[in-house]
Amino acid sequence: MGDPGMEEVLPQGCIAHALSFTSPRDACRASAVSTTLLSAAASDAVWDRFLPVDLQSVLARADRPVDCCSKRDLFFRLCDEPVLVDGGKMSTETAATRRCRRRPPQPPKAAVATTRGGCGGQWKQRRLWRRLETTSAAEGALGDR
């Protein structure tokens, strides 16, 4: 007779918060554990932490708009296909994004990588799971940047 499993005790938002302290690789491995962890690992709270701090200001200078449904999609979009900014002079590719690439790179590549942080960049913490449980305005807060 073992202890109750993590999924029986912790809310999904809490599990996501814990995963946000791991890494993109760990979050993807956790996705394969169970349907609950798959869901937790896909949440914006997790991938928010893995995206670079200055990403929004860099994407504002992108040559073409970058449109993604979720932070996870945005993360892998940046890894699979670095975004060109400032008229193609720079890109969002870093050593870290190359490590997380899922497909071979598509040409062209620009000369200089720019963003600070890359994978594992430090975001501010958000205790979103508490807000999900206690406020109805949480949906709006989650989407805010």
Place this chain on the structure above:
Amino acid sequence: MAKMIKLVSGDGAEFEVEEEVAFQSKIIKDIVADADDVIPLPTVSSKVLIQVIEYCRKHAAVNSFPLSPSSSAAAAASSSSSISYSKPVSDPALRAWDNEFVKLNNSSLFDIVIAANYLDIEELVDLVLETVADRIKGKQAQEIRRQFNIENDFTPEEEEALRRENSWAFQNN
């Protein structure tokens, strides 16, 4: 004489603690502001409340006498921010104490983080979840299941599809 607050656990045990210790919990701070000094905590057992009080007592002592101007400035900044995040623990002795504090089994950690979330003690929530994260890092899916007693509810086809989609993550480091 320090002002005392009385906390009552779910199983009826009473704990008198100094106000500054109890105020590590933002929830308790708000309740006491409404002039209520006896605070029932029906969802927190005495076992867990003892551990939470121990943490709060240690951190209240350090927060009262910050090591450096930068740590108290960080505290002021985080309390005025509309987005909640906890400042990193900069005092090495306190970090060492925290590391000892979380040498607990998963079940105990889960109980503490649920209580800390309820009581809105951000640093404690982060401390526990970072510890949980350490027990996830570097593990394959089956190891994570064993560590946290989680049942695999994927079909073999679903699991295979997930591994294919995330194949870069499943190669060994």
